[in-house]
Amino acid sequence: MKLLLVEDDxxxxQALRLALERRGFEVDCCTDGVEALHRLRHQAPDLALLDLTIPRLDGLQVLHKARSEGITVPIILLTARGAVGDRVQGLNAGADDYLAKPFDLDELEARIRAQLRRRHGDAQGERLACGPLAMDRESGAFYLGDVPLELTPREQALLKALIAKPGQAVAKEKLFRLVFPMEEHIQFEAIEVVAYRLRKKLAGAGVSLVTLRGLGYLLRVDPEGA
Known part of the structure; x- marks a missing residue:
């Protein structure tokens, strides 16, 4: 499991990274809020450990921005602030849990694994999501927020393959087979037409279909202000 540790001390x-890696986690680190938000958007970890007192954007600002953009990565706040008011403020901002420094490493590991178990359960639940875009697993219907998205069967097939791996490139050849199964008379370039139409339907919604030349397509949450 990949963790993002956001801490400027x-x-x-060094201590947390070593301890968590010994417990079987892969740990990526950054030291400020701007970089943390960028990684949450584009290199989403399984869980983030976020300190409140970090430079450029503080932890609460990162939390507010991430949740407002539909980023659902579980976030545990790590901070020296132990007051009830700070804890409540963090949880109200969208934190999944809160642990005040100094903390016991066994307790931290237990809380991380509890959030990952919950995350795993959500992944097997009723919806897949990428930012504001969500797909109901049972019906196959797509929604932007609470608004149903009108799609053709081919657009739906393409989007279903991409939302299963948000932020990851899916090869054009694989997508072609999924969108045009057993249709040997269809030219390979037809997948580009479906992608173009789907991209227009997602324009301005906060999530984009991105073309990666030579690799395929991916679905991602738009950077702020894009």
Whole structure:
């Protein structure tokens, strides 16, 4: 499981990274809120450990922005602030859990694994999501927020393959087979037409279909202000 550790104290970063890696986690680190938000958008971890007192954007600002963009990565706040008011403020901002420094490493690991179990359960639940875009697993219907998205069967097939792996490239050849099964008379370039029409329907919605030349397509949450 990949964790994102957002902490600007070098000694804390070194100690936590070593301890968590020994417990079987892959740990990526950054030291400020702007970089943390960028990684949550584009390199989504399984879970983030977020300190409140970090430079450029503080932890609460990162939390507010991430949740307003539909980023659902579980976030545990790690902070020296132990007051009830700070804890409530963090949870109201969208944190999944809160642990005040100094904390016991066994307790931290237990809380991380509890959130990952919950995340795994959600992944097997009723919806897949990428930012504001969601797909109901049972019906196959897509929604932008609470509004149904009108799609052709081919657009639906393409989007279903992409939302299963948000932020990851899916090869054009694989998508062609999924969108045009057993249709040998269809030219390969037809997949580009379906992608073009789907991209127009998603324009301005906060989520984009991106073309990666030589690789295929991916679905991603738009950067702020895009």
């Amino acid at each position: 070098p000694s804390m970063v």
